[in-house]
Amino acid sequence: MPWARRQRSLKRFRAVREVSRYPVILKVSATQDYVAIARGVVTFAEAIAINSVAWEKVFPKKKSPLAKLEARLKRDTGAGGGEAVFPQGSSVL
Numbered sequence: 001m002p003w004a005r006r007q008r009s010l011k012r013f014r015a016v017r018e019v020s021r022y023p024v025i026l027k028v029s030a031t032q033d034y035v036a037i038a039r040g041v042v043t044f045a046e047a048i049a050i051n052s053v054a055w056e057k058v059f060p061k062k063k064s065p066l067a068k069l070e071a072r073l074k075r076d077t078g079a080g081g082g083e084a085v086f087p088q089g090s091s092v093l
Helices: 001-018 034-041 065-071 086-092
Strands: 025-028 045-048
Touching: 025 034, 034 045, 034 086
Parallel strands: 025 045
Antiparallel strands: none
16 A cells, blocks of 8 residues: 555544544455554554455465356455464464
8 A cells, every 4th residue: 555545544544533432443454564554553543453364375376265256257356264264364464
């Protein structure tokens, strides 16, 4: 994510946090510069959650279970999350 876009996103996140009476959790992709994002929100985010990890990052030699759907839709839809990818996914991060 380009620096200017990241700054705009952080500004919006901070604005939401300032008016929310609930904890705000920032959800980011494992493919984003999540370390830089975390550093930017560390003073005002209650938590940061990393979204599902792209299938090919966790299982580079395995075909996605969604490969047929992806081919039909002509786009990438597959990602893994939860216990299924935790051991491998955490090593990617």
